[in-house]
Amino acid sequence: MKIQGIEITKINDTLWEIPKYGGMLVPGRIYTSKNLLDSTLQNDEAIKQVVNVAHLPGIQKYSLAMPDIHWGYGFPIGGVAATDLDEGVISPGGVxxxxxxxxxxxxxxxxxxxxxxxxxxxxxxxxxxVPTGVGAHGAIRKLSAKEIKNILVNGSQWAVEQGFGSDEDIIYTEEQGKLKGADTGAVSNRAIERGMDQAGTLGSGNHFLEVDIVKEIYDKEKAGVFGLFKGQIVILIHTGSRGLGYQVCDDYLKVLVEAGNKYGFKLPDKQLACAPVKSEEGQNYLGAMQAAANFAWNNRQIIMHIAKKTLMQTLNISESELDFHLVYDVCHNIAKIEEHNINGEVKKVCVHRKGATRAFPPGNNQIPAKYSFTGQPVLIPGDMGRYSYVLAGTEKAMDETFGSSCHGAGRVKSRHKALKMGKGRNLVAELKKAGIEIQAKGYRTIAEEMSYAYKDVSDVVDVMDKAGISKKVAKLRPLGVIKG
Amino acid sequence: MKHYRTIDHTADIAFEITAGSLEELFETAAEVWLKSTAEIKSFSITTKKEIALESFSLENLLVSFISELNYLFLTKKWIALECEYLKINKHDNKYMLRAVLNGSDLQSVKVIPKEEIKAVTFHQMNIEKTGTGYRTKIIFDI
Incomplete structure (x- = not known):
């Protein structure tokens, strides 16, 4: 079959391939279902972006896309690509x-x-x-540049040292909340300035904090290890590196657009700007990106601590009565140097996950010891009116997707269309009727983020489960949501 | 003859802009940024800011210009309401932009924020000369 003029071949019920053509260095592979393919991918540029990513120098095996794939810039959202460390590139568009x-x-x-x-x-x-919305600030006092640099190096350890959490939280955060290659010297003063009043802020758009109930358990044993049971109240937080991270990406895109000319790369989209991983430009971006990643972990750590205190105060209960623990923290916009099996040889590659979640299997030494028999928790937020999921990483993900899974539901309606669909309706009342309380800075955000703007996350997760890339453990349902 | 239209984009906000000159194209890009970022209920212009930027490409220059407005809004809490002066020159293979912006501190404006624009992207941006002026697409990451 053809989508947007691009030939796509079915491999099995959950996997489709774009054969190599033109300047593609590897084929494209999309984890999806016939239903998702027909209903969500016919009218945007996401498939073309899978093809574009396959042009990146040094790309290994496949340009991959997860079932929540949708139109991004450079990479599709839901895109995964690994590049060779010697001959390959790193691209901010892949993060x-x-x-x-x-x-x-x-x-x-x-x-x-x-x-x-x-x-x-x-x-x-x-x-x-919890500060939300455009330019949100003020969860904690405005920090100095020196303190921001400390966060950029130490990640969520900084928050824990300031009393926003415990050492246990560090154990249950991907990379222990700190990428060790962070280079503060590679982060611009403007990026640091943008972070000074944004530690502990949620932001706007699709970011949220939810109070959820565990609605269903699919794998009792794994759920038990993750500490989850049916009927339980859990907190789900979705946010990132705020203005500091946006600025780092912005700064380096400009540098790498120029570097692309210098290295003679001819890429189909400027947003795929890149530099060789080991070049000065590539290493600077990697160092700055890791610093921004550490800022994001610190951000989520502070927000979680504020949520914990708010639960205790509102419900008038003690810490032991609340028994609040971090299950896991995962990032889904990142480039990481990881070891993977490439055509029978284990080697280090640069794995770009742009809207994709790490899904490491049982026995992997990068995940907490407690999860060594289950695989890492893979957290997949849906939309605010339906469900979110907890899955577990598998060996198959290591074999096929560089240890990656989907990251969410994936948008299907533009913000403009979603706003139109919400016109004349009382969406707050509709959510309340469905048993979901919402507080947001504006009605606009609620309209843009309603369920009708997204794929059904259950369809997305079912593809990953059926393909064996990550397995369902529990389903969560929102009871209350705060948004920017 | 400046003109813009919204393009449907799944996740973000996209526009196609046409204008009679490069300067008009950049001014119109500033207009669509303002329209996307805030609803202005009432305002008075209280301050001016001068901007000087340079780049090896027009696309890079446009991204830098709108990113500057976004930074002033989100971090300096100052909103650019109109361009009093904007000029683009090419010198030694570099494009240079000089602009004077009229605006106001956010405390002095009745403004309802709309979208937090994370960034101005390069995706599909291509400033091309047409028979009557210039055209480009511009996509804001939300």
Whole structure:
């Protein structure tokens, strides 16, 4: 079959291939279903972007896309590509502006019945305490440039040292909340300035903080290890590196557009600007990107701590009664140097995950010891009116997708269309009727982020589960949401 | 003859802009940025800012210019409401932009923020000369 003039061949019910043509160095591979392919990919540029990514120098095996694939810039959202460290490139377009945008899930000992009458108040207080919206600031005092640099090096360890959490939180954060190659010297003063009042802020767009209930358990054993049970109250947080990360991406795109000319790269999209991984430009970007990633982990750590305190205060319960613990924190916009099996040889590659979640399997030494028999928790937020999922990483992901899975539902309607669809409706009342409390800075955000703007995350997750890339463990349902 | 239209984009906000001159093209890009970022209820111009930028390409220069407006808004809490002066020159293979912006501190403007524009992207941006002026697409990452 052809989509947007591009030939696509079915490999099996969950995998489709774009054979190599033109300047593609590898084929493209899209994890999806016939239904998702027909309903969501016919009218945008995402498939073409899978083809474009296949042009990146040094790309290994395939230009990959997860089932939540949609139109991005440079890479599609939901895109994964690994490049050779010697002959390959690193591209900010393969990471995105919101460096280390990610998700963290915290569990409590609370059950729905014990707090159902307090959820409205809880959401109101969370909205008061966690800064949201355009240019959100003020969760903690404005930090100095020196303090920001400390965060850029130490990641969420900084928050823990300031009393925003515990050492246990570090264990259950991807990379222990700190990429060790962070280079503060490669981060511009403007990026640092943009971060000074944004530590502990949610931002706007699709970022959120949710109070969820564990609605369904698919794998009791793994859920038990993750500390999840049916009816349990959990907190889900989705945000990233805020203005600091956007600025790092912006700064280096300009540098790498120029570097591309210098190295003679001819790429189909300027947004795929890149430099050899080991070049000065590539190493500077890598160092700055890792610093921004550390800022994001620190951001989510502070927000989680504010949420924990708000739960205790609103429900008037002690720390031991709440029994609040981080299940895991994953990033889904990142480039990482990782070891993977490339055509029978284990070697280090630069894995770009642009809207894709790491999904490492049981036994992998990069995941917490407690999860060594389950695989890492893979956190997949859906839209605010339906579901989110917890999955577990598998060996198949290591074999086929450089240890990566999907990252969310994936948009299908533009913000403009979504706004139109929300016109004349009382969306807050609709959500309330469905048992979901919402607090947001503006009605506009609510309209743009309603369920109708997204694919059904269940369809997306089912593809990953069926393909064996990550396996379903639990389904969460929102009870209350705060948004920017 | 400046003109813009919204292009449907799944995740972000996209426009196609046409204008009679490069300067008009950049001014119109500033207009669509303002339209996307905030709804202005009432304002008075209280301050001016001068901007000087240079780049090896027009696309890079346009991204830098709109990024500057976005930075002033999000970080300096100052909103550019109109371009009083804008000139683009080419010298030694570099494009140079000089602009005077009229605007206001956010405390002095009644403004409802719309979208937090994370960044101005290069995606599909190609400033091309037409029979009557210039045209480009511009996509904001939300």
């Amino acid at each position: 995105g502006y919101d460096i280390n945008c990610g998700v963290r899930l915290a569990r409590t000992s609370l059950e729905f019945n014990s707090i159902k009458k307090r959820i409205s108040k809880l959401i109101e207080n969370l909205f008061k305490n």
